[in-house]
Amino acid sequence: MKRQPTPDQLLLDQQLCFALYAASRSVTGLYRPLLEPLGLTYPQYLVMLVLWERDGLTVSELGQRLQLDSGTLTPLLKRLQGAGLVARQRRKEDERVVDIHLTDAGLALRDKASGIPECLAQCMQLSLDQMQTLRDELKRLTRQIQLSPSED
Amino acid sequence: MKRQPTPDQLLLDQQLCFALYAASRSVTGLYRPLLEPLGLTYPQYLVMLVLWERDGLTVSELGQRLQLDSGTLTPLLKRLQGAGLVARQRRKEDERVVDIHLTDAGLALRDKASGIPECLAQCMQLSLDQMQTLRDELKRLTRQIQLSPSED
DNA sequence: CAAAATTAAATTGTGTACAATTCAATTTTT
DNA sequence: AAAAATTGAATTGTACACAATTTAATTTTG
Incomplete structure (x- = not known):
């Protein structure tokens, strides 16, 4: 009547996926107290890294770089805009495209992040x-x- | 008048954190089509792995194993309960504690997951x-x- | 024993992820 | 050029994460 033990391949500690998932969340947790003074979440920090490297990307270019879609980026970018760190502007030549630019405050934040x-x-x-x-x-x-x- | 280039340490491609974050999400994406036939999300699958290994844990024991808190687990476990895979029951001796048990369907799902x-x-x-x-x-x-x- | 402290879940609120749909703007076809 | 197809964001809806608060039950203290 004893249940079969779980096969080895299904043991949590055997899983690479869980090691990845746990490590990723742990590292994000390390960033949290460092980013809090900058008023950034970790995904917002990633967006800022991309823009500090090359300003003036479109939403979809940011998405390609970070592997995130507009469902994630649009609200995130609106929050960064609300914080005064980026500007969102529809492109004149093609109104479908939204260009994202750093504000002065957004660029200035790079210095505060440089020690992270x-x-x-x-x-x-x-x-x-x-x-x-x-x-x-x-x-x-x-x-x-x-x-x-x-x-x- | 040219802007300073971003320092190397702030380049996205230099970041271990982003490599982790991207890898973790990619791997989760690999699981998605495999788990969909089982009706599980990836975090739900992790909970099931833990329970297949040792049934009858409390919410907080599950949380320790997966490094997740009740804010994440409580709704997730309610969904697993709704799917008929686990039972949630307050413990008689200590009404604060909620024990999580596999149902027959929950245990049976292990076979369908064994190839994953x-x-x-x-x-x-x-x-x-x-x-x-x-x-x-x-x-x-x-x-x-x-x-x-x-x-x- | 009663008040205070602690504990375990649940709840609340914010911010991602991501699939799926919608909407408007542009291209491509016919 | 008008219809059809495509494109780029935004929106909608579901499901995590996680901080902070709340609630109820149990322990510890005075």
Whole structure:
């Protein structure tokens, strides 16, 4: 009458997916107290990273870079606009497109964020080399996944 | 009058955090079509993995295992209950505690899920060894983060 | 034992994710 | 050029995450 034990492949601790999911949320949690003084959430910070790197992208270009769709980005960008960090403007030549530009305040915020990466590296207790290796493995995995899926 | 270029540490592609975040969402996306026939979302699947491994946990025990709080778990468990996969019951001896048990349907679902891990491994194109190594690095990172933070 | 403190879930509120639909603007076809 | 197809955002609806508060039950204290 004893139940079958769960097969090994279904054990939580065996799952790469859960290790990823847990690590991602943990790291986001590390950012939270660092971003709070800047008035940013973690996904908002990612948008700012992209814009600091190259200002004046469209919503869909931001979406390609971050792998997020307009259902996520539109309200997020409206909040950044509300915080005075970006401007959203429909393009004259093609009214379908919305260009996102940093405001002065948005650009200025970069300086306040510049210490964050080092702070994170400290907390994670990884050497620069370990960090790069792990990052590149994860990138490879992501690329692999985005290549293979159900071709239609 | 040219703007300063963004410092290297703030480049999106340099960020371990984004590699993690993107990889985690990609992997979740891989699960989606596999879980859909089972009527599960990815976080619901994680809850089921835990219960298949050990049935009859409390909400907070589930929370410890998955690092999720009642704000996430309570509605999620209600949906699993609505789907007939688990039962939620306040404990007689301590009415504060809610025990979560698999229903017969919930247990039976395990068989339908048993092929998923192998399917995932295929998609990710990683050897068993590579998967384990990456998984263990991520676990170490998560553990490290959860040890160090602001001690209060 | 009664008041205070603690505990476990649930609730509330904000902010993502993401599928699916809608809507308006532009291109492509005929 | 008008109809059809396509495109880019926005909207809608569902389901997490997670902080903060609330509620009820149990323990601990005085």
